[in-house]
Amino acid sequence: MNSIKLSKGELTKQRLLQSAAKEFAERGYHEAKISTIVSNVNLTQPSFYLYFKNKEAIFQELISHFRKQLIPFVERTYDIAKMPHDEVPQRIQIGLSHLFQFFASDPNLTKVAFYHSEQGEEFRLVMIEMMASIFKHYQEVGLIRSSLFIEVAAEGFIAMLDRFTYRIILTNERDIDTLAKQMSDTFFYGILAERKQN
Amino acid sequence: MNSIKLSKGELTKQRLLQSAAKEFAERGYHEAKISTIVSNVNLTQPSFYLYFKNKEAIFQELISHFRKQLIPFVERTYDIAKMPHDEVPQRIQIGLSHLFQFFASDPNLTKVAFYHSEQGEEFRLVMIEMMASIFKHYQEVGLIRSSLFIEVAAEGFIAMLDRFTYRIILTNERDIDTLAKQMSDTFFYGILAERKQN
Amino acid sequence: MNSIKLSKGELTKQRLLQSAAKEFAERGYHEAKISTIVSNVNLTQPSFYLYFKNKEAIFQELISHFRKQLIPFVERTYDIAKMPHDEVPQRIQIGLSHLFQFFASDPNLTKVAFYHSEQGEEFRLVMIEMMASIFKHYQEVGLIRSSLFIEVAAEGFIAMLDRFTYRIILTNERDIDTLAKQMSDTFFYGILAERKQN
Amino acid sequence: MNSIKLSKGELTKQRLLQSAAKEFAERGYHEAKISTIVSNVNLTQPSFYLYFKNKEAIFQELISHFRKQLIPFVERTYDIAKMPHDEVPQRIQIGLSHLFQFFASDPNLTKVAFYHSEQGEEFRLVMIEMMASIFKHYQEVGLIRSSLFIEVAAEGFIAMLDRFTYRIILTNERDIDTLAKQMSDTFFYGILAERKQN
DNA sequence: AATGAATGAGAATTCATTCAT
DNA sequence: AATGAATGAATTCTCATTCAT
Numbered sequence: 001m002n003s004i005k006l007s008k009g010e011l012t013k014q015r016l017l018q019s020a021a022k023e024f025a026e027r028g029y030h031e032a033k034i035s036t037i038v039s040n041v042n043l044t045q046p047s048f049y050l051y052f053k054n055k056e057a058i059f060q061e062l063i064s065h066f067r068k069q070l071i072p073f074v075e076r077t078y079d080i081a082k083m084p085h086d087e088v089p090q091r092i093q094i095g096l097s098h099l100f101q102f103f104a105s106d107p108n109l110t111k112v113a114f115y116h117s118e119q120g121e122e123f124r125l126v127m128i129e130m131m132a133s134i135f136k137h138y139q140e141v142g143l144i145r146s147s148l149f150i151e152v153a154a155e156g157f158i159a160m161l162d163r164f165t166y167r168i169i170l171t172n173e174r175d176i177d178t179l180a181k182q183m184s185d186t187f188f189y190g191i192l193a194e195r196k197q198n
Numbered sequence: 199m200n201s202i203k204l205s206k207g208e209l210t211k212q213r214l215l216q217s218a219a220k221e222f223a224e225r226g227y228h229e230a231k232i233s234t235i236v237s238n239v240n241l242t243q244p245s246f247y248l249y250f251k252n253k254e255a256i257f258q259e260l261i262s263h264f265r266k267q268l269i270p271f272v273e274r275t276y277d278i279a280k281m282p283h284d285e286v287p288q289r290i291q292i293g294l295s296h297l298f299q300f301f302a303s304d305p306n307l308t309k310v311a312f313y314h315s316e317q318g319e320e321f322r323l324v325m326i327e328m329m330a331s332i333f334k335h336y337q338e339v340g341l342i343r344s345s346l347f348i349e350v351a352a353e354g355f356i357a358m359l360d361r362f363t364y365r366i367i368l369t370n371e372r373d374i375d376t377l378a379k380q381m382s383d384t385f386f387y388g389i390l391a392e393r394k395q396n
Numbered sequence: 397m398n399s400i401k402l403s404k405g406e407l408t409k410q411r412l413l414q415s416a417a418k419e420f421a422e423r424g425y426h427e428a429k430i431s432t433i434v435s436n437v438n439l440t441q442p443s444f445y446l447y448f449k450n451k452e453a454i455f456q457e458l459i460s461h462f463r464k465q466l467i468p469f470v471e472r473t474y475d476i477a478k479m480p481h482d483e484v485p486q487r488i489q490i491g492l493s494h495l496f497q498f499f500a501s502d503p504n505l506t507k508v509a510f511y512h513s514e515q516g517e518e519f520r521l522v523m524i525e526m527m528a529s530i531f532k533h534y535q536e537v538g539l540i541r542s543s544l545f546i547e548v549a550a551e552g553f554i555a556m557l558d559r560f561t562y563r564i565i566l567t568n569e570r571d572i573d574t575l576a577k578q579m580s581d582t583f584f585y586g587i588l589a590e591r592k593q594n
Numbered sequence: 595m596n597s598i599k600l601s602k603g604e605l606t607k608q609r610l611l612q613s614a615a616k617e618f619a620e621r622g623y624h625e626a627k628i629s630t631i632v633s634n635v636n637l638t639q640p641s642f643y644l645y646f647k648n649k650e651a652i653f654q655e656l657i658s659h660f661r662k663q664l665i666p667f668v669e670r671t672y673d674i675a676k677m678p679h680d681e682v683p684q685r686i687q688i689g690l691s692h693l694f695q696f697f698a699s700d701p702n703l704t705k706v707a708f709y710h711s712e713q714g715e716e717f718r719l720v721m722i723e724m725m726a727s728i729f730k731h732y733q734e735v736g737l738i739r740s741s742l743f744i745e746v747a748a749e750g751f752i753a754m755l756d757r758f759t760y761r762i763i764l765t766n767e768r769d770i771d772t773l774a775k776q777m778s779d780t781f782f783y784g785i786l787a788e789r790k791q792n
Numbered sequence: 793a794a795t796g797a798a799t800g801a802g803a804a805t806t807c808a809t810t811c812a813t
Numbered sequence: 814a815a816t817g818a819a820t821g822a823a824t825t826c827t828c829a830t831t832c833a834t
Contacts, residue, residue, distance in 0.1 A: 009817065030228050034804065044820050049805070089390070135389065145391040152380040153389055155365075156358040163357035182350040190388030191333065191351055192287070193343040207793065232829060242795050244831075253829065405814065426624050430808060440816050442810075451808065485786070531785065541787040548776040549785055555757035556750040563749075578746040586784030587729065587747055588683070589739040603796065628825065638799050643826065 013051045015041045017065075020058045021108035028116045029059060059117070066113040070123060073102060074130050081137040088143060089188055092134075097180035099161065100168055104176060107169040114162070128158045157187060211249045213239045215263075218256050219306035226314045227257060257315070264311040268321060271300060272328050279335045286341060287386055290332075295378035297359065298366055302374065305367040312360070326356045355385060409447045411437045413461075416454050417504035424512045425455060455513070462509040466519060469498060470526050477533040484539060485584055488530075493576035495557060496564055500572065503565040510558070524554045553583060607645045609635045611659075614652050615702035622710045623653060653711070660707040664717060667696060668724050675731040682737060683782055686728075691774035693755065694762055698770060701763040708756070722752045751781060 006014065019040040023032045034055055038048050052058040077099075083091050103110040114120045132154035138144040160183055168176060204212065217238040221230045232253060236246050250256040275297075281289050301308040312318045330352035336342040358381055366374060402410065415436040419428045430451060434444050448454040473495075479487050499506040510516045528550035534540040556579055564572060600608065613634040617626045628649055632642050646652040671693075677685050697704040708714045726748035732738040754777055762770060 007817085012818080028226070028228070030226075033802095035802095045804085046806080046821080047819055050818070055804070142391055144389050145387070147383070147387075148389050149380040149384060152377070153384045155361060156381060156384050159357040159361035160354040163353060163360070167353075179350070182347040183354060185345070186347065186351045186354050186388075188388050188390050189343070189345075190384075190386050191342050191346050192386050193340055210793080231827095243829085244796085245794055247830070248793070408814080424622070424624070426622070429806090441808085442817085443815055445809070446814070538787055540785050541783070543779070543783075544785050545776040545780060548773070549780045551757060551761075552754040552777060552780050555753045558757070559749060559753035575746070578743040579750060581741070582743060582747045582750050582784075584784050584786050585739070585741075586780075586782050587738050587742050588782050589736055601796085606797080627823095629823095639825085640800080640827080641798055644797070649825075 009051075012041070012043070012047075016043070016048065016051055016058065017062060018108075021062055021106070021112055024059060024062065024116055025108040025111040029055075059112075062109060063113055063117050063119055066109050067119070067123070069102070070113075071126070073099070074126055077130055078133065081134050085138075085141065085143055088138060089184065093180055093184040096161065096184060097177050100165060100176045100180055103165045104168050110165065111169055114165070124158055124162065127161070128154050131157050160187065207249075210239070210241070210245075214241070214246065214249055214256065215260060216306075219260055219304070219310055222257060222260065222314055223306040223309040227253075257310075260307060261311055261315050261317050264307050265317070265321070267300070268311075269324065271297070272324055275328055276331065279332050283336075283339065283341050286336060287382065290386075291378055291382040294359065294382060295375050298363060298374045298378055301363045302366050308363065309367055312363070322356055322360065325359070326352045329355050358385065405447075408437070408439070408443075412439070412444065412447055412454065413458060414504075417458055417502070417508055420455060420458065420512055421504040421507040425451075455508075458505060459509055459513050459515050462505050463515070463519070465498070466509075467522065469495070470522055473526055474529065477530050481534075481537065481539055484534060485580065488584075489576055489580040492557065492580060493573050496561060496572045496576055499561045500564050506561065507565055510561070520554055520558065523557070524550045527553050556583065603645075606635070606637070606641075610637070610642065610645055610652065611656060612702075615656055615700070615706055618653060618656065618710055619702040619705040623649075653706075656703060657707055657711050657713055660703050661713070661717070663696070664707075665720070667693070668720055671724055672727065675728050679732075679735065679737050682732060683778065686782075687774055687778040690755065690778060691771050694759060694770045694774055697759045698762050704759065705763055708759070718752055718756065721755070722748050725751050754781065 016037060019037045020032070022040070023037050026032075032055075034045060034048055037058075038045055048058075052061070077095050080088065080091050080095055113123060132150050135144055135148070135150045135154055139146060139148060139150065164179055164183055168179070214235065217235045218230070220238070221235050224230075230253075232243060232246055235256075236243055246256075250259070275293050278286065278289050278293055311321060326349075330348050333342055333346070333348050333352055337344060337346060337348060362377055362381060366377070412433065415433045416428070418436070419433050422428075428451075430441060430444055433454075434441055444454075448457070473491050476484065476487050476491055509519060524547075528546050531540055531544070531546045531550055535542060535544060535546065560575055560579060564575070610631065613631045614626070616634070617631050620626075626649070628639060628642055631652075632639055642652075646655070671689050674682065674685050674689055707717060726744050729738055729742070729744045729748055733740060733742060733744065758773055758777055762773070
């Protein structure tokens with residue numbers, strides 16, 4: 001798909017970014033070695049500096065690329081608040097599934113962004129914000145119970161999302177859609193057999 | 199309490215461990231510097247090697263200390279399965295609160311163990327195991343709904359626990375008991391206003 | 397004057413020499429960067445090597461160009477020895493002024509040649525030689541006092557010339573002719589109010 | 595003389611400073627290699643950083659050491675202005691000789707300070723200031739001719755001082771006292787046989 | 793129980809220079 | 814006449830670790 005012709009240099013840069021994502025994902029920022037990044041692409045170290053000012057720069061370029069994809073993704077998700085009410089649970093579940101899919105589509109990048117960058121927390125906060133706003137909306141229209149602590153629920157939701165993302169990235173053991181469904185079910189309905197609100 | 203007389207050497211070792219926990223917590227394993235660890239305790243670098251074989255050794259000693267406290271703690275929690283049924287939700291909530299308190303009692307150590315060590319995942323898995331076994335028990339006796347996906351629920355519960363632990367450690371902004379209560383509530387009862395199981 | 401048509405290549409070469417003079421003058425040989433030299437002329441690095449074998453080569457070409465101008469200049473100055481005696485002081489002063497002007501006409505080149513090249517000392521020695529020979533001549537004909545130490549005087553004269561050249565190059569604050577006059581005056585008549593030779 | 599017992603570390607530091615002065619004197623700041631500095635003292639590179647923060651730091655320590663010696667030296671020289679008038683020429687000559695001797699006492703350091711540091715010009719300016727103030731004083735009391743251009747003379751004097759210092763440092767060929775005498779003679783009495791002020 | 797002095801191994805980065813086009 | 818892409822060779826600096834005392 002992305003097969004617009006790239007000049008040799010642009011190609012090399014892409015390959016360096018890929019290699020860096022892998023290296024950063026595996027070892028974290030500080031332990032990642034430029035020598036590894038370049039040798040995985042059959043390049044010498046000085047060539048690296050043809051494309052990036054320094055180690056920090058390639059790292060930030062990765063993060064920035066991730067952000068450029070994540071933020072619009074999140075913003076689109078706000079639209080869930082405009083759906084017909086009876087579809088909402090399913091819509092959230094589908095949204096969740098999409099997020100998982102997005103994260104799984106470039107596991108190295110996701111890992112770097114969430115677990116090896118200082119901006120990781122910022123990304124989480126953005127998502128928590130988003131969930132809180134959705135929850136709040138549906139609480140107002142009565143779809144979500146009034147006794148729910150929105151902030152805690154939103155943060156809890158993202159905590160689960162985060163956790164299962166991590167699992168998906170590390171092991172390909174699970175079917176993403178099923179996972180989204182099961183997590184949603186747990187989160188929507190709670191665990192108790194009969195409701196006896198506190 | 200821990201005021202059994204320590205020889206000077208033992209005392210120095212304890213101070214090194216404390217200092218190391220702080221340094222590892224703040225910077226992670228690789229970025230942590232022996233020079234910082236010792237200078238915070240007014241010691242020279244060679245002295246460090248009087249007490250620990252190397253950087254890895256003091257790190258493992260911290261982790262091992264954490265494990266020695268965590269595992270029994272977790273094992274005791276299994277007892278929740280023996281409680282009278284109607285107290286269970288509250289019991290879980292109390293257990294959660296205790297865990298939070300334990301983690302908050304030595305934030306540096308907790309941070310190192312969970313977020314800077316390879317064993318962090320192991321600790322999480324132990325806790326997930328525990329929750330799964332508790333949930334399973336109560337599902338069998340009908341306290342927990344039969345449609346719940348135990349594994350997902352257990353992992354989700356620990357994900358939340360993990361997240362809020364992180365928040366507690368970083369910022370002292372919240373009342374732990376309240377947080378435990380709100381998280382439990384969310385988790386037990388879900389978010390929807392009326393139950394319409396999928 | 398130099399507007400004989402230059403082929404594009406010759407023009408580029410001239411521009412590189414100019415740019416190099418500036419860069420060498422500002423940073424010295426070792427700190428000067430080829431990358432700066434070429435980028436100031438909107439050229440790429442490989443192009444540099446179309447015109448010069450290496451960094452050393454362009455540097456030597458600058459020095460050699462300077463020498464080609466300086467030596468004849470100096471040789472012409474020997475003619476002062478053939479002047480009518482009563483004009484000599486003024487002639488020397490005029491010669492000095494011309495030298496200053498010559499050096500000021502291409503400050504970058506002068507700076508490189510005198511202060512950033514190993515040949516700088518050679519240039520000074522040539523000028524000292526010249527002054528010594530002039531002084532000697534006039535000492536023989538009685539215009540210069542017999543008690544003067546020719547070598548020291550010649551070297552001292554060039555030392556001053558050197559210093560004021562440096563000032564002129566760095567700051568355009570002074571009127572060159574006036575400076576030449578004041579320096580000559582100092583040098584010809586000494587500083588004391590009444591002569592009481594030692 | 596300086597044989598107060600130095601600890602091994604202090605000794606090593608001194609030896610590094612010596613070695614650095616030599617290296618900087620021979621090659622200038624940028625071309626000087628830490629590897630050379632340490633290997634001349636049979637040390638490894640990391641040891642260097644035990645004593646100095648970086649290359650810049652050892653350089654500045656040399657310059658600062660030079661300044662600490664030069665400034666008081668210069669200040670003492672102001673006292674020439676308080677001497678009986680008929681001794682002045684000789685006194686200046688003696689002062690000059692002392693300066694030469696001081697510079698010659700640590701040629702490497704002098705070379706670094708004057709010819710390889712950005713502060714070199716500052717040192718020259720201080721000395722020019724000093725000479726100007728002395729000249730001015732003696733012009734006021736009639737010892738120095740009123741037609742002299744003080745600033746130019748002072749700068750010219752230091753230019754000569756500078757030049758002969760350079761010669762002394764590079765080659766041991768001359769007797770310092772004689773040189774001081776000859777330079778003073780040239781400077782005090784000028785070069786012309788009979789005075790015919792312009 | 794502790795320190796002064798030193799080092800081996802390695803990392804990022806810079807720069808003149810070349811090759812193929 | 815000029816460039817895109819790449820590299821070899823250095824160099825500074827950091828850090829865990831050791832040796833001798």
